[in-house]
Amino acid sequence: MTKEMPAKKAADGNETTARRTAAKKAPAKKVPAKRAPAKKAGAARETADGGVAAKAGGTGGKPESRTALVRRARRINRELAEVYPYAHPELDFENPFQLVVATVLSAQTTDLRVNQTTPALFAKYPTPEDLAAADPEEVEEILRPTGFFRAKTKSVMGLSKALVEEFGGEVPGRLEDLVKLPGVGRKTAFVVLGNAFGRPGITVDTHFQRLVRRWKWTEATEPDKIEAAVGALFPKSDWTMLSHHVIFHGRRICHARKPACGACPIAPICPAYGEGETDPEKAKKLLKYEKGGFPGQRLNPPRSYLDAGGRPAPPLGAG
Structure with missing residues (x-):
């Protein structure tokens, strides 16, 4: 037994030395760094002019460039122009x-x-x-x-x-x-x-304010700042009809409390899709005025509105 023990110690020593050598050569394991919490989709940073410099939704909070914002805003206006080619001021007037x-x-x-x-x-x-x-x-x-x-x-x-x-x-x-x-x-x-007078202007009423904020065109809340921020996204020649398109959409489909998301023609490009009813059949029941088959607001609407299927409102006192 006295002769075998030195041999065993030598073997054990060689094994220990081999393990240490291998450990030195093996690359150290990297400890994964903690990820910063992801920004909530839709988070936006307001710019100096009241505009928004972050993507509205669906991109995990990826910042939206000014160019992308302008393109998105103008695309929405083009889509609305196709939906409401007969958009007009909804007050009767002759002068x-x-x-x-x-x-x-x-x-x-x-x-x-x-x-x-x-x-x-x-x-x-x-x-x-x-x-x-x-x-x-x-x-x-x-x-x-x-x-x-x-x-x-x-x-x-x-x-x-x-x-x-x-x-x-x-x-x-x-x-x-x-x-x-x-x-x-x-x-x-x-x-x-x-x-x-045919001079361009942006009409910032309650519908306009609600929709441009839903679409992340601006985070401004004061009418004059909203007017400036949105006006900067469009050519001046578009301002008057832009106002009509947005206000028409706010009155007919994109309501304050129950937006008809499931019946909205711009749903695929709307960052606020899902805030309202998304079921198509239920959403159809929320449509107002000519979109819901009901009379409009003018007793004497433009011919283009009537040609598009709109119906004039009844006079005061009519059943």
Whole structure:
């Protein structure tokens, strides 16, 4: 036994030395570094002009370049132009004076209610001179269905008086003059400029604000910043019809509480798809106006709207 033990120790020593040598030669195992939590899809960074510099959805939060944002925004507008080739201002009017008054009256009510009310108003007071000299109580009674009728009476009579005294009874065609009229802000001014004078403007109403934020065109919340951010994405010549396309879509399909996602023609390119009803049959029941087979908001809509299958709204008091 005394002769075998040294041999065994030598063998054990050789084995240990071999293991150590192998361990030195073997590459060290890399410990995987912890990954930073993935950004939530849809996360966006607001730029200085109120634009958005991140992809809206479906790309795992990959930043969206300015060029990509512009292309996406313009594609949505092109798609909407095909869906609503008959888009138009949904207030009945025959001249700039009627349009500016109707737009002021549309605050806190529907265009339909205004259109049902203004025929009686303009029949009795067809010019700024007539309305400026009217009995306020008589005007209030006519405007009662529009809500806030006392304040609206004061505004439309005040702007009529201003038109007579400062502009010779004519509605001015400049933004800086329009916004000086009682009750007239930038939104109303752009409605008048775009639709009565053919001068481009963006109408930032509640529908427009909701949709451009859903589409991640901007994260701005103030109308003037939204106007600037969206205006920078499109040529100026597109602004008026862009407003009509977006507002039409907001009223008919992309509603505030229950968007009809399953019946939306731009669903494949919409970053907010899924916020509303996605089942096609259920979504169809949410469609409004001509998309749902119902009357529109104008008593006297454009011929193009009627040719597209739209139906005029009923007059005030009709069953």
